[in-house]
Amino acid sequence: MATNEDNMDISGKVALVTGGASGIGKAIVEILLRKEAKGVGIVDIDPINGQEVAASLQKTFGDERIVFVTCDVTSDEELKSAFEDVKTKFGRLDIVCNNAGICNEYQPAKTIATNLTSVITGTYLAVEFIGTQNGGNGGVVINTGSIRGFTSNPHAPVYTATKYGVVGFSRAAAKEPNIVKNGVRVSTICPVIVDTLMNKNVEDGVRYKAEVRQLIAETNLMPPAGVAEVVVKLIEDSRYNGCACLAYENNSMMVVEEPDLPYCGKEKKSS
Numbered sequence: 001m002a003t004n005e006d007n008m009d010i011s012g013k014v015a016l017v018t019g020g021a022s023g024i025g026k027a028i029v030e031i032l033l034r035k036e037a038k039g040v041g042i043v044d045i046d047p048i049n050g051q052e053v054a055a056s057l058q059k060t061f062g063d064e065r066i067v068f069v070t071c072d073v074t075s076d077e078e079l080k081s082a083f084e085d086v087k088t089k090f091g092r093l094d095i096v097c098n099n100a101g102i103c104n105e106y107q108p109a110k111t112i113a114t115n116l117t118s119v120i121t122g123t124y125l126a127v128e129f130i131g132t133q134n135g136g137n138g139g140v141v142i143n144t145g146s147i148r149g150f151t152s153n154p155h156a157p158v159y160t161a162t163k164y165g166v167v168g169f170s171r172a173a174a175k176e177p178n179i180v181k182n183g184v185r186v187s188t189i190c191p192v193i194v195d196t197l198m199n200k201n202v203e204d205g206v207r208y209k210a211e212v213r214q215l216i217a218e219t220n221l222m223p224p225a226g227v228a229e230v231v232v233k234l235i236e237d238s239r240y241n242g243c244a245c246l247a248y249e250n251n252s253m254m255v256v257e258e259p260d261l262p263y264c265g266k267e268k269k270s271s
Contacts, residue, residue: 006185006238008140011036014090016083018043018073018122019100021050023196024144027224028097028231029053033061035232037095041086042068043079045100073100073118074110083125093129094139095235098122101144101162103198104205108158115162116169119143123173123186131182138183140235143170145190147246150256155208155215163190167244171258174242185241187234190256192248195221226251 015032019025021044029040042057044050047070054068067089071082087093098119104111123141130136148160149167167188173179174186193216202216203209230247234240246254 008236010235012038013094014039014092015095016041016043016086016093017097017099020044021046021053024194024224024227025099026053027228028099031228031232033065039065039090043071043082045072074113076121079118079121080125083129087129094137096122096126097142099144103156103159103202105156105158105207111158112162116165119166120169127179127182127184131184133182141184141186142231142234143188145188145244147190147192149190149244155211156206171242171244185238187240188244189227189231189234190244190246191227192222193219194227195223220249222249
């Protein structure tokens with residue numbers, strides 16, 4: 001774990017949030033602005049909704065604190081350009097929330113590219129743009145996983161695979177030497193089912209529509225604002241570096257530890 005000296009005060013910092021125009025992403029943007037972030041870059045593939053959300057938030061928090069960037073996170077070029085735009089706008093970058101996600105079992109390549117590959121790319125871009133050895137001040141990366149990063153959903157196996165991947169990648173990346181020496185923390189937020197448009201439209205992306213519909217109907221959906229509150233805890237408190245944190249009802253959280261397994265490679269001969 002990191003030391004308390006690595007804790008972050010969000011006030012005066014700059015954040016970039018992918019999938020920031022709706023759901024969890026929008027809630028993260030709002031709470032960071034309320035925490036007096038200097039600026040927040042809303043990165044989203046939907047230009048119409050994105051501009052509307054940005055304009056609405058600018059009325060409350062001021063034009064100078066918000067920028068919207070249209071971006072398909074599955075494009076490495078567009079994602080890097082978004083990082084460049086946000087850092088150019090505010091003069092720095094400290095927090096990256098790789099949050100964009102979809103659930104489409106009919107398009108596994110697109111689901112993997114959006115939910116996992118863009119998280120990997122976004123994490124390394126964060127090191128490039130905020131790393132202490134790259135001219136930055138260090139900072140924090142929060143990757144959005146899911147409860148499905150710990151437990152499988154037989155009605156959405158591709159989605160499950162991507163979220164397991166996010167958890168595994170983030171745990172490992174937090175310890176990667178180059179990321180550590182650049183002063184970048186990496187953590188994963190893994191909420192239970194959240195009340196977002198993804199769940200309202202989930203039947204369009206799954207084969208087992210009745211089963212998924214029933215699961216959602218029987219679940220107490222977590223509000224996006226509750227997830228955002230847990231995200232703030234992960235940003236501010238360095239003790240959660242490398243952790244995969246389950247977010248659930250009443251804005252509670254629980255660190256889900258990696259299993260302590262024996263080494264499975266070639267056994268060393270005893271002396």
